[in-house]
Amino acid sequence: MKFGIDRLLADKGLRAALRGRRVALLAHPASVTGELHHTLDALSACDDINVTSAFGPQHGLRGEKQDNMIESPDFTDPALGIPVFSLYGEVRRPTSEMMDTFDVMLIDLQDLGCRIYTFATTLLYALEAAAHCGKTIWVLDRPNPAGRPTEGLALRPSWESFVGAGPMPMRHGLTLGELGRWFIAHFSLDVDYSVIAMHGWRPNEAPGFGWPVWERSWINPSPNAPTLTMARAYAGTVMLEGTTLSEGRGTTRPLELLGAPDIDAGNLVKTMNDMAPEWLQGCTLRECWFEPTFHKHVGTLCSGIQIHCDGAGYDHLKFKPWRLVALAFKAIRTLDPDYPLWRDFAYEYETGKLAIDVINGGPALREWVDDSGSEVGDLERLAAADETHWREQIQSVLD
Secondary structure, three states: OEOHHHHHHHOHHHHHHHOOOEEEEEEOOOOEOOOOOEHHHHHHOOOOOEEEEEEEOOOOOOOOOOOOOOOOOOEEOOOOOOEEEEOOOOOOOOOHHHHOOOOEEEEEOOOOOEOOOOHHHHHHHHHHHHHHHOOEEEEEOOOOOOOOOOEOOOOOOOOOEOOEOOOOOOEOOOOHHHHHHHHHHHOOOOOEEEEEOOEOOOOOOOOOOOOOOOOOOOOOOOOOOOOHHHHHHHHHHHHHHHEOOEOOOOOOOOOOEEEEOOOOHHHHHHHHHHHOHHHHOOOEEEEEEEOOOOOOOOOOOEEEEEEEOOHHHOOOOOOOHHHHHHHHHHHHHHHOOOOOOEOOOOEOOEOOOOHHHHHHOOOHHHHHHHOOOOOHHHHHHHHHHHHHHHHHHHHHHOO
């Protein structure tokens, strides 16, 4: 299997359109070739590519400044002498001065296939800036490690944010290149856009269902994305960021766990099974204990659940992480109506809104959880309608 970057490096014909043009790269630590060389280094080594600038999304370009790049100024790459611009620092959108440093931007970002993962919004902002400035965008495509399944409520009007670029469900089922096509069509962008597609991507085949497990190493695209199983669970477990429950940050399995010191994990799993066993298919839930070394409930023993979406118990098409975590919320509210579930803090620079609503692109999920009279079927009908509409929308952008 070849990713977009590997095809570009191997085929001078694909690179011909870059000759004589100034090239920028938008990338992060997981932007590597099949030989695990960083894309910036690999492109700079090509005598027919003139790399004149680079851009880093949330968590940074190379990873050495992942956590503090928010506060860091732009810098100059010490080896190449080119400017490196942060798109998660003083600005989120490329400025006209940044756009003046190149003619063609190559985007090589490993995504997780989830609306809330900010690389999707950074892609949209780059496309909008390119349309405004008359620049060209190429996406060097990579697998969606969560594969083709789609799930979740679509983002509602007026709920756009840096974790919600458009009316797509939580788990969108697209590669980044395909997502770019959808953005262009949905927002009617006039931009010169190309995708260097993958060869040999098989999102419906075991064991990877989107990720070539025997061919490519997994590299964290962000600090708390350490495994393929995290990527599979993320469309559900990311909602924990808007709650008082730990999502496992501060452990070795972030965003594969949920728990808190004051819940009974065994009773929680039993209640979830009683309420909607069909929402728990395709994975194995294991009761466990964990003690975060940082973040929520630091240094405190938590009763929790690990979501195992691998091994003999994993069914790619039946696994529904968004429904699973939504059901955990509903079960907690059923067991303890007064449980302080929702975390009230500014989330991704959004103020005046509950974080759980920003994450879900509207209040519908929280309202369903908090309504003692609501049933599983109520949320199922809402989500199923959005998912069906989305799958119809995306047919024309699929490779």
